[in-house]
Amino acid sequence: MPDKPLKVGLAGLGTVGGALARLMAARRDDFVARTGRSPEIVAFSARSDGDRALPLEGAVFFADPVTMAEKADIDVFVELIGGAEGPAYAAVKAALARGVPVVTANKAMLAAHGLELAEMAERSGVSLAYEAAVGGGVPVIKTLREALAGNRILRVSGILNGTCNYILSRMETERLPFDVCLKEAQRLGYAEADPTFDVGGFDTAHKLSILASLAFGARIDAGAVTVEGIETITLADLAAADDLGFRIKLLGVAARTDHGVEQRVHPTMIAKSSALAQTMGVLNAVTIDGDAVGALTLIGPGAGGAATASAVAADLVDLARGAVAPAFGRPVGALVEAERASLQRHEGGYYVRLSVLDKPGSLAAIARRMADRAISMESIVQKRAGGDDAAYVSVALITHATTETAIREALALTLQDGVVRDKPQLIRIERA
Amino acid sequence: MPDKPLKVGLAGLGTVGGALARLMAARRDDFVARTGRSPEIVAFSARSDGDRALPLEGAVFFADPVTMAEKADIDVFVELIGGAEGPAYAAVKAALARGVPVVTANKAMLAAHGLELAEMAERSGVSLAYEAAVGGGVPVIKTLREALAGNRILRVSGILNGTCNYILSRMETERLPFDVCLKEAQRLGYAEADPTFDVGGFDTAHKLSILASLAFGARIDAGAVTVEGIETITLADLAAADDLGFRIKLLGVAARTDHGVEQRVHPTMIAKSSALAQTMGVLNAVTIDGDAVGALTLIGPGAGGAATASAVAADLVDLARGAVAPAFGRPVGALVEAERASLQRHEGGYYVRLSVLDKPGSLAAIARRMADRAISMESIVQKRAGGDDAAYVSVALITHATTETAIREALALTLQDGVVRDKPQLIRIERA
Numbered sequence: 001m002p003d004k005p006l007k008v009g010l011a012g013l014g015t016v017g018g019a020l021a022r023l024m025a026a027r028r029d030d031f032v033a034r035t036g037r038s039p040e041i042v043a044f045s046a047r048s049d050g051d052r053a054l055p056l057e058g059a060v061f062f063a064d065p066v067t068m069a070e071k072a073d074i075d076v077f078v079e080l081i082g083g084a085e086g087p088a089y090a091a092v093k094a095a096l097a098r099g100v101p102v103v104t105a106n107k108a109m110l111a112a113h114g115l116e117l118a119e120m121a122e123r124s125g126v127s128l129a130y131e132a133a134v135g136g137g138v139p140v141i142k143t144l145r146e147a148l149a150g151n152r153i154l155r156v157s158g159i160l161n162g163t164c165n166y167i168l169s170r171m172e173t174e175r176l177p178f179d180v181c182l183k184e185a186q187r188l189g190y191a192e193a194d195p196t197f198d199v200g201g202f203d204t205a206h207k208l209s210i211l212a213s214l215a216f217g218a219r220i221d222a223g224a225v226t227v228e229g230i231e232t233i234t235l236a237d238l239a240a241a242d243d244l245g246f247r248i249k250l251l252g253v254a255a256r257t258d259h260g261v262e263q264r265v266h267p268t269m270i271a272k273s274s275a276l277a278q279t280m281g282v283l284n285a286v287t288i289d290g291d292a293v294g295a296l297t298l299i300g301p302g303a304g305g306a307a308t309a310s311a312v313a314a315d316l317v318d319l320a321r322g323a324v325a326p327a328f329g330r331p332v333g334a335l336v337e338a339e340r341a342s343l344q345r346h347e348g349g350y351y352v353r354l355s356v357l358d359k360p361g362s363l364a365a366i367a368r369r370m371a372d373r374a375i376s377m378e379s380i381v382q383k384r385a386g387g388d389d390a391a392y393v394s395v396a397l398i399t400h401a402t403t404e405t406a407i408r409e410a411l412a413l414t415l416q417d418g419v420v421r422d423k424p425q426l427i428r429i430e431r432a
Numbered sequence: 433m434p435d436k437p438l439k440v441g442l443a444g445l446g447t448v449g450g451a452l453a454r455l456m457a458a459r460r461d462d463f464v465a466r467t468g469r470s471p472e473i474v475a476f477s478a479r480s481d482g483d484r485a486l487p488l489e490g491a492v493f494f495a496d497p498v499t500m501a502e503k504a505d506i507d508v509f510v511e512l513i514g515g516a517e518g519p520a521y522a523a524v525k526a527a528l529a530r531g532v533p534v535v536t537a538n539k540a541m542l543a544a545h546g547l548e549l550a551e552m553a554e555r556s557g558v559s560l561a562y563e564a565a566v567g568g569g570v571p572v573i574k575t576l577r578e579a580l581a582g583n584r585i586l587r588v589s590g591i592l593n594g595t596c597n598y599i600l601s602r603m604e605t606e607r608l609p610f611d612v613c614l615k616e617a618q619r620l621g622y623a624e625a626d627p628t629f630d631v632g633g634f635d636t637a638h639k640l641s642i643l644a645s646l647a648f649g650a651r652i653d654a655g656a657v658t659v660e661g662i663e664t665i666t667l668a669d670l671a672a673a674d675d676l677g678f679r680i681k682l683l684g685v686a687a688r689t690d691h692g693v694e695q696r697v698h699p700t701m702i703a704k705s706s707a708l709a710q711t712m713g714v715l716n717a718v719t720i721d722g723d724a725v726g727a728l729t730l731i732g733p734g735a736g737g738a739a740t741a742s743a744v745a746a747d748l749v750d751l752a753r754g755a756v757a758p759a760f761g762r763p764v765g766a767l768v769e770a771e772r773a774s775l776q777r778h779e780g781g782y783y784v785r786l787s788v789l790d791k792p793g794s795l796a797a798i799a800r801r802m803a804d805r806a807i808s809m810e811s812i813v814q815k816r817a818g819g820d821d822a823a824y825v826s827v828a829l830i831t832h833a834t835t836e837t838a839i840r841e842a843l844a845l846t847l848q849d850g851v852v853r854d855k856p857q858l859i860r861i862e863r864a
Contacts, residue, residue, distance in 0.1 A: 023582055023724055030649065033766040034581055034758070131579070137725035139579030147563070147571030149466055150455055150745025217462065275731055278710060292455055292742035293569035296732035299707055300725060310724035313582025323755040326466070334465040 006037040006320045009072045009100075011065035011091055012080030013046035016105060016132070018054055019305030020078070020312050025055040027313070035320035043072035045091075069094035076101045076319055078312060084108035096120040096128065103315040105132035105308060111206035111222040114213070115335075118327035128327040129315035134160065134207040137307030138300040139314065140286045144214040145329045151290030153215040155255040157430065158286030159279050160207040162302040163191045163198040164230050164250040168267075169280040172238045172247065178231060190282060190303075200229035201250060201265040208252035212263050213328045215254060215288070218338035220328070221263070225252075226343045228266035237353060237425060240396035241269055243381055244351070247277040251430060260339030262346060269351050269429040275299065346404040349378065349429035352411065354420045356382075356395045362419040363395070369413045373406040375399050392421060398429070438469040438752045441504045441532075443497035443523055444512030445478035448537060448564070450486055451737030452510070452744050457487040459745070467752035475504035477523075501526035508533045508751055510744060516540035528552040528560065535747040537564035537740060543638035543654040546645070547767075550759035560759040561747035566592065566639040569739030570732040571746065572718045576646040577761045583722030585647040587687040589862065590718030591711050592639040594734040595623045595630040596662050596682040600699075601712040604670045604679065610663060622714060622735075632661035633682060633697040640684035644695050645760045647686060647720070650770035652760070653695070657684075658775045660698035669785060669857060672828035673701055675813055676783070679709040683862060692771030694778060701783050701861045707731065778836040781810070781861035784843065786852045787824045788814075794851040795827070801845045805838040807831050824853060830861070 008024070010017055024031070024039050031039050044056055045065040062068035069077050069091040077095035079102060081088040089109050092102050096117060104110070110117070110133055121128035131141045135158075144153070159165050163185055170181040182199065185191035197203050209222035230250050241248050246269040255262045270277045275297040279285035284302025289295050301307035328335060356362045363380070370377060378398040399407065411424045440456070442449055456463070456471050464470050476488055477497040494500035501509050501523040509527035511534060513520040521541050524534050528549060536542070542549070542565055553560035563573045567590075576585070591597050595617055602613040614631065617623035629635050641654035662682050673680050678701040687694045702709045707729040711717035716734025721727050733739035760767060788794045795812070802809060810830040831839065843856045 019724075027582055027584070030584075030762075031582075033649065033762040138728060139575055142574065142579050143571055146750060147574050147746050148742065149749040150459055150463075150742050152459070152462075217465065273710075275707065275710070278705075278707070290742065292451075292738040292745070294733045294736075294739055296570060296730070298728070298730055300728035304726075306724040307726055310580065310582050310722065313724070314579050317581040318578060318755075321755070321757060323750075323753070323757070325753060325755070330462075330465040 003032050003036055003038045006039045006316065007042045007073060007075045008039055008078055008316070009043040009068050009074035009076070010041050010078045010080070011045040011068060012082070013044065013054065014080065015305035016308045016312070017046070017080040019309035020080070021054045021056060023306070023309045023313055031317065031320070034317055037320040039316060039320070043068050043074055065091040066094050069100065070098065074100060076103060076316065079104040079106055082106055082108070084112040089113060092117060093120065096124055096126065099124040099126055101126040101129070101319055103129045103312055103319065105130065105312060107133040107203070107206040107210060111209045111220060114210065114220045114328070115332055119332045121327055122331060127319055127324050129319065131315050132308045132311035134210055135284045135286060135298070136302040136304065137310045138284050138286065138298050138302060139311065140211065140298055141214065142314070143296070143298060144211065144288065145325060148288060148290050148293060148296070149329065151292045153288060153290050155253070155289040156211045156215045156286065157251050157253040157276065159249055159276060159284055160204045160252050160286070160302065161198055161250060162282035162284060163195070164204070165279065166190050166282045167199065168230060168233065168248060168250065171233070171235065175235060177235060178233060199231055201227040204250060204252045204265045208254055208263055208265060212254035212261065213335065216256065216261055216338055217330050217335055218261065219335045221338060221340070224263050224340045226264040226266070230267050232425065233267050236394060237427065240351070240353060240381060244379060244398055245272055246270060246429070247272055248427065249276060251276070253430065257341045259345050260341035262341040262343070264343060264346070267427050269427050344403070344405045346428070347401055349401055350399045350407050351427040351429055352397050352399070352407070353425040354395045354414070355392045355422050357419050357421070358391055358393045365417050365419045366414050369410045369417070370399070373402070373410045375402045375406055375410055435464050435468055435470045438467070438471045438748065439474045439505060439507045440471055440510055440748070441475040441500050441506035441508070442473050442510045442512070443477040443500060444514070445476065445486065446512065447737035448740045448744070449478070449512040451741035452512070453486045453488060455738070455741045455745055463749065463752070466749055469752040471748060471752070475500050475506055497523040498526050501532065502530065506532060508535060508748065511536040511538055514538055514540070516544040521545060524549060525552065528556055528558065531556040531558055533558040533561070533751055535561045535744055535751065537562065537744060539565040539635070539638040539642060543641045543652060546642065546652045546760070547764055551764045553759055554763055559751055559756050561751065563747050564740045564743035566642055567716045567718060567730070568734040568736065569742045570716050570718065570730050570734060571743065572643065572730055573646065574746070575728070575730060576643065576720065577757060580720060580722050580725060580728070581761070583724045585720060585722050587685070587721040588643045588647045588718065589683050589685040589708065591681055591708060591716055592636045592684050592718070592734065593630055593682060594714035594716060595627070596636070597711065598622050598714045599631065600662060600665065600680060600682065603665070603667065607667055609667060610665060631663055633659040636682060636684045636697045640686055640695055640697060644686035644693065645767065648688065648693055648770055649762050649767055650693065651767045653770060653772070656695050656772045658696040658698070662699050664857065665699050668826060669859065672783070672785060672813060676811060676830055677704055678702060678861070679704055680859065681708060683708070685862065689773045691777050692773035694773040694775070696775060699859050701859050776835070776837045778860070779833055781833055782831045782839050783828065783859040783861055784831070784839070785826065785828045785857040786846070787854050788827045789851050789853070790823055790825045797849050797851045798846050801842045801849070802831070805834070805842045807834045807838055807842055
């Protein structure tokens with residue numbers, strides 16, 4: 001018997017869209033075996049309808065994705081345009097309003113409008129699926145939403161941006177400064193011409209807000225994410241980390257604390273022995289701590305056309321099978337408003353690098369300020385500054401667990417004391 | 433409105449069954465939020481109905497799980513009894529025959545009867561779910577069946593038995609021999625009184641045959657798995673591996689080759705830098721290579737009551753949501769009969785440890801036998817034997833890629849030449 005087709009409308013024919021079209025053609029028979037339905041791209045929208053050497057024969061071209069979402073005879077709208085607002089957002093709303101399920105890779109849109117879109121999908125009784133939005137080919141969405149559905153999730157931490165991880169890995173292994181590694185990443189196509197969105201931590205923040213919602217059954221709260229980028233990381237920090245048994249990674253961390261839910265993105269020192277620390281290059285990795293499962297880690301390609309298309313295809317297979325799960329694991333009405341834990345109350349160890357006046361009493365003054373706030377030190381490494389001024393030495397210190405407020409106050413006072421110069425470098429340490 | 437219950441019949445109240453009962457009670461509200469259904473254990477079967485301090489109030493006790501499967505008013509039969517045959521198998525068949533979905537953690541039963549049971553489930557239009565059967569809390573079944581459904585899977589390799597990984601990890605880090613570490617594992621409850629099933633590789637083989645079916649869309653063929661255990665691994669092998677940049681792990685590997693599908697379980701040398709090599713203790717880890725996703729690695733607790741119950745709970749949530757996927761990813765009728773690749777045609781690098789007669793010409797004789805079969809050597813490490821006979825030295829060598837036949841023949845000839853004594857130790861090297 002002829003299989004009922006799954007009529008796909010594909011919006012966006014960039015790297016991922018093109019890879020998806022090729023994947024769907026190559027894997028058609030297996031898709032039919034898995035789902036009983038034959039996937040057909042019956043409509044597409046892109047900047048031009050020119051020859052792309054893609055298997056799109058017979059598909060109707062729409063210049064405007066919104067028109068496609070409104071008019072095309074499709075069973076699912078696949079949004080691979082990108083951008084929080086604009087045509088992607090308008091087209092997804094148009095599809096959901098019409099009762100057409102949506103598959104998207106758009107983390108910026110979900111971070112900004114995920115709740116509204118999930119509500120629309122619920123009203124229409126259709127899926128809003130977005131495995132490709134976080135972690136590329138790493139199935140972290142399905143894992144949180146389904147595989148760990150029996151757990152109370154305590155914490156999610158991960159390397160969610162391959163660009164940053166590539167740059168930090170290159171800085172560490174090649175001992176090249178940030179600017180050089182960034183240019184290299186741009187040349188290789190790993191970083192955009194304007195890299196702020198990646199290296200500033202904002203892409204990671206979008207993804208983290210989605211994971212936090214799934215993990216904690218909470219309404220997405222992208223505004224609650226504290227964000228620091230990797231631009232200030234120096235070779236001196238990486239060398240000090242290495243001496244101390246750590247690596248520096250840009251982590252997104254969402255955790256339940258006594259004060260509410262913490263969501264933070266920042267360069268982090270993690271023990272070299274941890275799975276996250278060992279994730280190098282453009283890979284992504286996520287560790288999820290659940291009360292039943294313990295710690296589960298997923299590592300894989302976080303970007304790239306084929307890997308991301310793999311995630312989109314998984315959503316399409318689920319859809320073709322008729323599996324509809326609430327977008328954020330629970331219906332929007334059941335999602336809680338998570339209390340925001342202030343970063344000032346964050347508790348943990350800290351790495352601090354200071355440029356310290358090279359005279360008797362400097363270290364003692366710093367130590368006193370720390371002790372006044374009950375901050376105890378795990379180690380101190382002093383090195384002559386390789387810089388311009390022999391009057392200062394570089395001191396790296398590691399604290400035992402303290403609070404953000406305590407360490408910030410202690411450092412502010414050492415600046416006032418006149419024994420250090422410049423803003424201290426401060427990097428949070430994460431148990432892993 | 434009162435939620436429609438999900439009436440669960442739970443067969444087996446061991447570590448996992450007890451953990452599941454507790455998890456379901458603790459996570460009831462979230463389960464309802466996720467699925468709209470309230471999970472209730474309405475019937476249970478165990479060796480005795482005595483006080484277990486478990487939340488089973490109101491549940492009907494059945495001494496015989498088969499009777500429970502046949503008669504109880506249940507929406508799902510959860511089988512946590514274990515064993516390939518006997519009451520587990522009979523009860524699961526009874527449930528499926530009656531159109532009651534089954535959730536099981538029973539890898540031995542699936543390896544032996546998975547196809548028959550999947551066919552029964554298909555005829556009844558119900559689920560046969562078994563996330564907990566492989567990898568404990570690590571969601572490798574869902575990942576292969578759903579998350580990577582758009583991929584042609586090329587290879588699955590993993591640490592699937594926590595007992596073996598614990599023993600090998602302890603041997604390596606504590607430099608204690610196999611027997612001592614095995615006893616320790618038994619004392620800690622990681623190994624059974626009769627450890628053969630674990631340390632002989634048979635448990636891993638059962639799990640691997642299930643993963644191979646999911647990965648390659650093939651009918652389960654547990655008889656095709658080549659199995660070698662870890663009993664022969666010595667501290668000398670671990671030390672040699674360390675010198676050469678490797679660790680030794682008991683891996684299950686299922687791979688497409690030019691000659692068919694290889695399924696093999698054996699101690700394996702893998703580069704220390706790989707995620708599998710870095711998985712220590714009772715953890716499990718699986719790396720899946722797909723044509724679109726690339727390499728994806730999952731690491732987490734492979735056993736333990738709570739972690740395994742987490743996997744069972746995930747299956748129950750899927751079931752309560754009405755998500756029915758074919759047990760092995762595709763309907764049984766669509767599964768192919770995979771051609772068995774003979775281990776003799778396996779291609780790869782080898783580690784060989786020989787006890788070599790300490791006289792001029794010995795190494796030359798060995799090298800000649802290797803060269804005759806076009807085996808090229810990557811490295812040779814010679815050490816004086818710490819043993820009983822000063823006339824022999826221990827030689828560890830690493831070959832470049834060759835075939836199983838070539839290396840076996842070359843070694844047999846060196847034995848005939850009289851330059852080595854005892855059976856050589858041979859460990860396959862795996863790229864990771």
